[in-house]
Amino acid sequence: MRPCWAEIRTRALEENFRFLASLAAPHVELLAMVKGNAYGHSLALCAPAAARGGAKWLGVTSVEEGIAARALCPDARVLVMSGYARGQAAAALQFQLTPIAWELWQIDELAAAARAAGATAASVPVHLEIDTGMSRQGVLPGELSRIFSRFAPGSPLRLEAVMTHLFAADEADSQATQEQLARMDEALGRISAAGLFAEWLNVGNSAALLAGQARKLGELAERHGMKALLRPGLALYGVVPEFDPAFDAGQEPASLAAARAALKPVLAWKSRVVGLRSVPAGATIGYNATFAATEPMRLALVAVGYADGLERSLGNRFYLLVRGERAPLVGRVSMDQSVLDVTEIPGVEAGDEVVLIGAQDDESITAYDYAHAMGTIPWEVFTRIGQRVARTAV
Numbered sequence: 001m002r003p004c005w006a007e008i009r010t011r012a013l014e015e016n017f018r019f020l021a022s023l024a025a026p027h028v029e030l031l032a033m034v035k036g037n038a039y040g041h042s043l044a045l046c047a048p049a050a051a052r053g054g055a056k057w058l059g060v061t062s063v064e065e066g067i068a069a070r071a072l073c074p075d076a077r078v079l080v081m082s083g084y085a086r087g088q089a090a091a092a093l094q095f096q097l098t099p100i101a102w103e104l105w106q107i108d109e110l111a112a113a114a115r116a117a118g119a120t121a122a123s124v125p126v127h128l129e130i131d132t133g134m135s136r137q138g139v140l141p142g143e144l145s146r147i148f149s150r151f152a153p154g155s156p157l158r159l160e161a162v163m164t165h166l167f168a169a170d171e172a173d174s175q176a177t178q179e180q181l182a183r184m185d186e187a188l189g190r191i192s193a194a195g196l197f198a199e200w201l202n203v204g205n206s207a208a209l210l211a212g213q214a215r216k217l218g219e220l221a222e223r224h225g226m227k228a229l230l231r232p233g234l235a236l237y238g239v240v241p242e243f244d245p246a247f248d249a250g251q252e253p254a255s256l257a258a259a260r261a262a263l264k265p266v267l268a269w270k271s272r273v274v275g276l277r278s279v280p281a282g283a284t285i286g287y288n289a290t291f292a293a294t295e296p297m298r299l300a301l302v303a304v305g306y307a308d309g310l311e312r313s314l315g316n317r318f319y320l321l322v323r324g325e326r327a328p329l330v331g332r333v334s335m336d337q338s339v340l341d342v343t344e345i346p347g348v349e350a351g352d353e354v355v356l357i358g359a360q361d362d363e364s365i366t367a368y369d370y371a372h373a374m375g376t377i378p379w380e381v382f383t384r385i386g387q388r389v390a391r392t393a394v
């Protein structure tokens with residue numbers, strides 16, 4: 001097999017979930033976010049691990065991903081975060097997937113499918129998303145009243161949760177978050193004034209949890225007679241979100257410091273040296289000769305390229321680990337291969353393990369290291385790891 005793989009520490013994921021649940025308790029319960037193929041970590045490995053860690057709720061991208069999650073976790077509540085496409089309501093029902101819904105057509109399609117399946121009154125749960133300022137998904141608070149009749153007595157649908165997404169939870173003391181929660185508070189007031197009751201308030205990501213928002217969300221829920229559900233993703237995979245702006249020195253919430261100490265990375269991405277060569281000064285490396293050896297150099301060919309998710313722009317400006325040391329990527333990253341300068345690293349041999357993400361001896365490379373070099377975020381780094389990179393449980 002081509003040596004380019006990702007090791008998934010399912011035990012770390014279980015422990016991360018338990019730790020996050022302990023941070024959240026007693027104010028809120030947690031949903032384990034496994035959308036995007038578990039942030040590129042493999043739904044097949046991570047959904048069951050989250051369930052073993054105690055997750056009762058899983059969040060997936062689509063009905064397709066929900067069907068896969070249902071097969072893996074027969075007892076989990078599966079929430080379809082991006083709603084569903086037209087024509088998928090019957091499948092959502094069949095596999096007991098709970099949609100996040102906000103469009104009238106989504107709600108009506110689900111009600112029609114539920115009636116056709118002979119569902120009894122209030123037997124099909126729906127999580128209604130409110131747009132509190134992100135302008136992505138969700139009903140605008142001013143348009144809520146159009147939705148209410150859909151949950152009138154006799155409807156097969158039950159408004160199980162009211163949901164929103166905080167778009168700036170990773171900004172310390174975010175004014176935007178306060179405003180979003182104020183809008184949510186008002187929307188919840190309107191919903192109960194219309195005689196509707198939702199059991200859950202579904203709000204918040206990793207940053208909200210680690211910034212210590214659980215108590216506040218729990219209090220907001222309690223004011224409306226609801227329970228709170230929070231939805232961490234990144235932290236579940238052992239990565240602590242960076243806050244921008246960061247907390248002032250001494251102001252860092254205890255939950256964030258605790259998370260830094262407790263969370264364990266779940267994914268390690270590895271390859272191997274497949275060949276070595278020594279080149280004289282002046283030899284050029286890779287497409288367009290963007291690197292020329294300034295001295296006699298020793299080069300290692302590695303079985304990883306941009307088709308595996310190693311971004312091409314990292315050529316000549318990033319490094320990978322070999323024998324516990326940082327080896328610079330020289331020349332352009334090719335589709336399936338890249339070249340490391342191992343001149344300064346004694347004893348490198350064909351077959352040596354190369355670490356792209358993870359630790360080797362005292363060195364490590366994190367998803368944030370890539371994110372900073374690439375001008376993106378760890379979420380994108382993880383989800384770009386190519387499909388052909390085999391994920392294996394360790």
Ligand SMILES: *Cc1c(COP(=O)(O)O)cnc(C)c1O
Binds near residue numbers: 033081
């Ligand atoms: C992805 C996502 C989350 C999880 O976000 P993290 O920052 O990874 O914790 C929570 N809620 C919604 C709606 C999401 O799309």
